[in-house]
Amino acid sequence: NAGVTQTPKFQVLKTGQSMTLQCAQDMNHEYMSWYRQDPGMGLRLIHYSVGAGITDQGEVPNGYNVSRSTTEDFPLRLLSAAPSQTSVYFCASSYSRGREQYFGPGTRLTVT
Amino acid sequence: QQQVKQSPQSLIVQKGGISIINCAYENTAFDYFPWYQQFPGKGPALLIAIRPDVSEKKEGRFTISFNKSAKQFSLHIMDSQPGDSATYFCAASISGNTPLVFGKGTRLSVIA
Numbered sequence: 024n025a026g027v028t029q030t031p032k033f034q035v036l037k038t039g040q041s042m043t044l045q046c047a048q049d050m051n052h053e054y055m056s057w058y059r060q061d062p063g064m065g066l067r068l069i070h071y072s073v074g075a076g077i078t079d080q081g082e083v084p085n086g087y088n089v090s091r092s093t094t095e096d097f098p099l100r101l102l103s104a105a106p107s108q109t110s111v112y113f114c115a116s117s118y119s120r121g122r123e124q125y126f127g128p129g130t131r132l133t134v135t
Numbered sequence: 136q137q138q139v140k141q142s143p144q145s146l147i148v149q150k151g152g153i154s155i156i157n158c159a160y161e162n163t164a165f166d167y168f169p170w171y172q173q174f175p176g177k178g179p180a181l182l183i184a185i186r187p188d189v190s191e192k193k194e195g196r197f198t199i200s201f202n203k204s205a206k207q208f209s210l211h212i213m214d215s216q217p218g219d220s221a222t223y224f225c226a227a228s229i230s231g232n233t234p235l236v237f238g239k240g241t242r243l244s245v246i247a
Contacts (some may be wrong), residue, residue, distance in 0.1 A: 027178075066237040068234055121234060121235060123169065126178030126180065128176075
């Protein structure tokens with residue numbers, strides 16, 4: 024099993040550009056989530072999904088969009104990148120909400 | 136409102152010493168308390184977790200102590216090694232019901 028995979032590993036965007044961070048898992052987990060990690064701020068939940076077709080907002084959802092068309096994939100879209108979105112983004116999956124989460128390797132995003 | 140408060144922010148411990156990281160929570164409905172370990176450039180990974188029906192759980196050199204009345208739990212790393220140098224996150228949730236809420240993390244450095 025590959026576990027949770029994320030692409031790309033690194034990305035540089037200009038302010039106003041849009042892009043999609045990809046996340047896939049092969050563990051048949053129903054629950055998937057996106058976090059951002061900033062120095063001194065810990066892991067903050069952006070959006071999560073409890074199954075295909077169902078998504079909900081986390082603590083810091085503004086500026087991000089998600090959809091879940093399959094169990095395996097949970098892409099995160101930045102609609103119009105801003106420097107405040109410079110961060111490391113982690114995707115995670117789990118059998119259910121609030122249980123052990125398996126994290127991907129992360130995407131380091133810089134917005135100039 | 137920060138639901139899980141973690142301290143200290145950083146910690147330096149001599150090799151062979153005991154590392155202690157503390158977390159406090161507010162929501163008495165939380166029933167799942169995991170600790171995650173993150174090495175530089177990697178995603179967090181589950182280290183050890185505890186439920187409130189026990190006061191202590193030990194796995195090798197890692198021990199979680201749980202104090203339900205004080206709403207606190209802590210991670211003890213016995214015989215700390217340079218390979219334990221990492222960032223540690225505590226978290227809490229209502230298992231199967233709410234997403235994990237993470238503390239802000241503790242950067243541990245174990246020096247020889």
